Amino acid sequence: MKKKTTIHDIAENLHVTASTVSRALNNNPRISLKTRKLVQQAAIKLNYQPNNIAAALRSGKSNILGIIVPTADRSFFSSVIYGIEEIANTAGFNVMICQSHDNYENEVDKVQALLNAGVDGVIVSYAKETKDFKHFKKLINNGTPLILFDRSTNELEVSQVVIDDYLGSYMATEHLISQGYLRIAHFTSNAKISIYKDRLRGYQEALEAHGIPFDEELIFESNLQLEDGRASMLEILGKGLKVDALVSASAMGAMGAMQVLKEHKIKIPDQFGIVGFANETFMSFTDPPLSTVEQHSKRIGNSAAELFLQEIASSQSKFIPQKIVLKPELIIRESSVRTGEELKKI
Amino acid sequence: MKKKTTIHDIAENLHVTASTVSRALNNNPRISLKTRKLVQQAAIKLNYQPNNIAAALRSGKSNILGIIVPTADRSFFSSVIYGIEEIANTAGFNVMICQSHDNYENEVDKVQALLNAGVDGVIVSYAKETKDFKHFKKLINNGTPLILFDRSTNELEVSQVVIDDYLGSYMATEHLISQGYLRIAHFTSNAKISIYKDRLRGYQEALEAHGIPFDEELIFESNLQLEDGRASMLEILGKGLKVDALVSASAMGAMGAMQVLKEHKIKIPDQFGIVGFANETFMSFTDPPLSTVEQHSKRIGNSAAELFLQEIASSQSKFIPQKIVLKPELIIRESSVRTGEELKKI
């Protein structure tokens, strides 16, 4: 571990001052091209590694963009991250990814950690548990741009990127109706979270648009995990609700329902149609493959990163928060497409 | 964005010096308990936020641990990360996660980014493409502890955490043999990567231990992705190799094979048994659920983080790299368990 080269070493080597070296390395046009070249060559020769920490301390900019997601272990979040990286890296930012594991305290800690690390901005999909936004306000007060995606709130005056959940759910429901399914259930979660509220509304309005009465009894609220999906479907079967299709606001919920249906030898898609939300890898591996509302997660990431860049660019002139709403896409797989012949059999 | 409180503000407020404040905040025992309490109260009152960047610059320690994985979007890696976080957070470190997307240039960039960010250590599972370890040597020369997991190499004198791939493969193969499968194929990848070499060896020696001849024709080398698994299985069927079971060195490869078998109406597990490697969520969702060699990924993360902590603790006394080998576990699901009655039918 030999001593590291600093700009002073380069300066000494070239008989100029550290300020010149600093400017040259940053390609400051006030430095002559010749000097810049010289300095840059010397930097390579001396194996100079810039100390970002020193630069960050002095300039107040770390060139690090923080990201907080519930978990990176889901296609949706990991491709949002990928989308953020694409844009951020090009603009010279590195990303620092944190996981809240959908836990509030954890999220508070991570916000603090990013704040202490001096990140230049934070992009967040907040934890399911989060009801209080104090920790995010701290960021804002600190002047650190905050951008939310997926889960949004009106309690914060910040830019947001969401998909049109209403539309996605509407399309899913309409698709099932067009396949001839008559009694369509809906798995939802906490009505306070806007994405679930919107998905419920999309489902409801699609039914109404097609003259199918909305039935409160067909709405199942849960945490939407695998076990919840199983429980809800068991309830449907137990009560003899004569349901023949499902729009689940989550992939896992749909998966749970599917397991139960198969255990009861109910044929999918002929006797029962399913559409889920969020495009997890496994959804195409199930038997039959699950239809889903795809959220174009990479584009969500792109947009969020762009909003961040805009916000730091508009530095002084007060930035006006924007809300970007992306269109979802219905991916139709076998779980919701009835085959003609088998339809007749029923 | 009001001016931030610094230790000097606290010092002024309490009529002490900044160093006292610094010590008090760090719970330095040389400061009287009374002063410490006073300082900590004042810090809260003045809404003091420590500037980690300044501390990092001064102390040379950032309290950030870097992680580079191919992608966080896989159960294996995300739970390794979780395991690292558990240990690292407790020890006061924050983690900075980077994804190489299995691309060499990307990996080089990320190493540089972490170096510039001044991380105190880096834990890596390097990209499949990586053949050259110069970028990692840079880290080592810089005095930054490096710990490898999963993929290991002898070209670097660093600590490593791996699972006993040989054993995992041996167990998987033996299990299939015990179920009465007779001609077992193996899907492998680049023989230069030690995990694949070891898995191949485990397979081979398990066969030999049970008096089953090893047949070169039953080894299929590919990238082990879904398409590769499909292609290999199609080849098996096309050539009429009479294979009745498979040990795949990847989950995706096993999945691809399963798809093809189902398309050909070959019954799993009765006519064909499958065991995969790596425990992805989706493996329990397939039909039938896939047996797998579980790698205890969280424990890999724990161990890697512990190695890191040991290494920085041993600061001057030259640290001797350690290699930790964890035992894998065979998770038996339906894809490899023959049922008595159906056995007779064949």
Added chain:
DNA sequence: GTGAAAGCGCTAACAC
């Protein structure tokens, strides 16, 4: 086009 000088906020060796 380059230099001099100040300092970002913190820590740590050395005093006493």
Added chain:
DNA sequence: GTGTTAGCGCTTTCAC
């Protein structure tokens, strides 16, 4: 137990 002092390596204002 607390203060003094000197930077960590860099950027940036103000000179000329």
